Amino acid sequence: xxxxxxxxxxxxxxxxxxxxxxxxxxxxxxxxxxxxxxxxxxxxxxxxxxxxxxxxxxxxxxxxxxxxxxxxxxxxxxxxxxxxxxxxxxxxxxxxxxxxxxxxxxxxxxxxxxxxxxxxxxxxxxxxxxxxxxxxxxxxxxxxxxxxxxxxxxxxxxxxxxxxxxxxxxxxxxxxxxxxxxxxxxxxxxxxxxxxxxxxxxxxxxxxxxxxxxxxxxxxxxxxxxxxxxxxxxxxxxxxxxxxxxxxxxxxxxxxxxxxxxxxxxxxxxxxxxxxxxxxxxxxxxxxxxxxxxxxxxxxxxxxxxxxxxxxxxxxxxxxxxxxxxxxxxxxxxxxxxxxxxxxx
Numbered sequence: 001x002x003x004x005x006x007x008x009x010x011x012x013x014x015x016x017x018x019x020x021x022x023x024x025x026x027x028x029x030x031x032x033x034x035x036x037x038x039x040x041x042x043x044x045x046x047x048x049x050x051x052x053x054x055x056x057x058x059x060x061x062x063x064x065x066x067x068x069x070x071x072x073x074x075x076x077x078x079x080x081x082x083x084x085x086x087x088x089x090x091x092x093x094x095x096x097x098x099x100x101x102x103x104x105x106x107x108x109x110x111x112x113x114x115x116x117x118x119x120x121x122x123x124x125x126x127x128x129x130x131x132x133x134x135x136x137x138x139x140x141x142x143x144x145x146x147x148x149x150x151x152x153x154x155x156x157x158x159x160x161x162x163x164x165x166x167x168x169x170x171x172x173x174x175x176x177x178x179x180x181x182x183x184x185x186x187x188x189x190x191x192x193x194x195x196x197x198x199x200x201x202x203x204x205x206x207x208x209x210x211x212x213x214x215x216x217x218x219x220x221x222x223x224x225x226x227x228x229x230x231x232x233x234x235x236x237x238x239x240x241x242x243x244x245x246x247x248x249x250x251x252x253x254x255x256x257x258x259x260x261x262x263x264x265x266x267x268x269x270x271x272x273x274x275x276x277x278x279x280x281x282x283x284x285x286x287x288x289x290x291x292x293x294x295x296x297x298x299x300x301x302x303x304x305x306x307x308x309x310x311x312x313x314x315x316x317x318x319x320x321x322x323x324x325x326x327x328x329x330x331x332x333x334x335x336x337x338x339x340x341x342x343x344x345x
Contacts, residue, residue, distance in 0.1 A: 006118055014199040023135060032063070035073035042080050043175045057209050058173050061180040063146040070166055077167040084255065085184050086248065087113050090242045092127040092157045096150040103334040107187065111308040114187065115147060121344040123153060129185055134248050169223040170216045177200060182227055187237060190230050193281060201279060229280040232261040233287070237330055240294035265296065272298035
């Protein structure tokens, strides 16, 4: 069985910091005041506001949306995907926990976007991702607040973003990670995965001080493909809707699509086939779930399905049902598992 984790990102960051420092990583606290370039355009050092200068051979930009190094210093450029993913704001608001947490996130479509509900041990996380041309910030907060199933435990926290990616994730001697490399709205919670993927691909292409352009170009191609495939999967949630009761949903139903997504949809409509590219994140089952769930139905079956009789298919489906039922009956509840293995202090 596959699964994912709901965890506190702040605690996770502190855990990683502790692990890194225990292995010799030296941390310097401070705000970046300036970036110093060499004659060849590479970064030589960053200067902190207190006057300290930190020089290095290689820089990883994790400075968030601003991209202080990759964009501010190197002017790499940004590819804007607002045409396909028009949501540009989010507001988050936690509330008290009122029942045992369920083992899944709820994503609920609303007139101008969608709402998330994430159950944790000590609270419930709630948020509204929305498209600002169709709803004001005040209206978004009011809509979110009205949907809470318990009193709010914090004030609204707003986030503004432009969905897209840096034109080069790696430019000269600077590699961008996280929000500095791009942002895809959180419908599929892919941000941490893309950070991890960026690090894994860096290890495959780890540079020396020569910074071979072939290595950099290959890294950028791999990250571009990964970003675009995740983008396509999120676009599919919007475009394949039958909803037409508000301007946002009418817009996304009628919009033009990336060629890569059009090809995926056409192949599925033809005979229900899904073809994945390289090591893209979402598996065949995920694509099929959204395609069928949103009403995209193949015009014809795969010819290979005709090699099995209806009785064989029905018998196999019953075996799957029995296996699922027996497994569920043996498993502890979500709450019991948490209490035994990972109960919060």
